[in-house]
Amino acid sequence: MSTKIIYTSATGNTKEAVEILQEALEDLGQDVEVIDAEDGVEVDEFFDGADNYVIASWSDGANGEVPGGIVDFYDDLDGADLSGKKVAVIGTGDTSYPHFCAAVDFFEKLVTDDGAELAAPSVKIELAPDDDAIARLKDLAKTLAA
Numbered sequence: 434m435s436t437k438i439i440y441t442s443a444t445g446n447t448k449e450a451v452e453i454l455q456e457a458l459e460d461l462g463q464d465v466e467v468i469d470a471e472d473g474v475e476v477d478e479f480f481d482g483a484d485n486y487v488i489a490s491w492s493d494g495a496n497g498e499v500p501g502g503i504v505d506f507y508d509d510l511d512g513a514d515l516s517g518k519k520v521a522v523i524g525t526g527d528t529s530y531p532h533f534c535a536a537v538d539f540f541e542k543l544v545t546d547d548g549a550e551l552a553a554p555s556v557k558i559e560l561a562p563d564d565d566a567i568a569r570l571k572d573l574a575k576t577l578a579a
C-alpha cells in the first residue's frame with residue numbers, strides 16, 4: 434500500500450513529525466511519497482495514485498490560520514471532489530495560542546466537506562514531537578497500513 438504526504442513547515446517541527454510518520458510507514462512496508470507544499474503540487478495531482486493521503490501543517494496567525502506555505506493548496510481544495518479518498522490530517526502547534534492546531538481542524542473540515550473519508554483521527558502535536566507524539570504517529574502509521 435502507498436501513502437502520499439503533503440506538508441508545510443517553517444521551523445522544522447512539522448517536518449520532523451512527517452519524517453517520523455514516513456519512517457514508521459516504511460518500517461511497515463508501505464511506499465511513501467513526501468511533497469513539500471511549497472513546491473506547488475495541484476490538488477488533482479496530489480490526490481491520485483495512492484491508497485492514503487496525509488496533510489501535515491503547522492498553525493499560523495494569532496487566532497489560528499493555515500500557513501502561507503500551504504494556503505494555495507488549501508484554497509484549491511475548496512470544492513474539490515475527494516469522494517473515495519482516505520485522508521488523515523496531522524499538525525504541530527503551540528497550546529499557548531487560543532486555537533491549538535487550528536490548521537488541522539480547518540483541513541479536517543475541508544476534506545470531509547469535499548467527501549473524503551478520514552483514514553484515522555487527526556494527530557495534533559505540541560511543537561517538536563516528544564515520545565508521546567512519536568507513539569501517536571506510529572499508531573497512525575499502523576492504522577494507515579492496516
Ligand SMILES: Cc1cc2nc3c(=O)[nH]c(=O)nc-3n(C[C@H](O)[C@H](O)[C@H](O)COP(=O)(O)O)c2cc1C
Pocket residue numbers: 441442443444445446447448491492493494495496497498525526527528530531532533534535559560561
Ligand atoms: C506567528 C505564529 C502564529 C502561530 N499561531 C498558532 C496558532 O494559532 N495555533 C497553534 O496551535 N500554534 C500556533 N503557532 C505555533 C506553531 O504552529 C508551532 O510553533 C509549530 O510547531 C511550528 O511548526 P513548524 O516548526 O513546522 O514550522 C504560531 C506560531 C507563529 C510563529
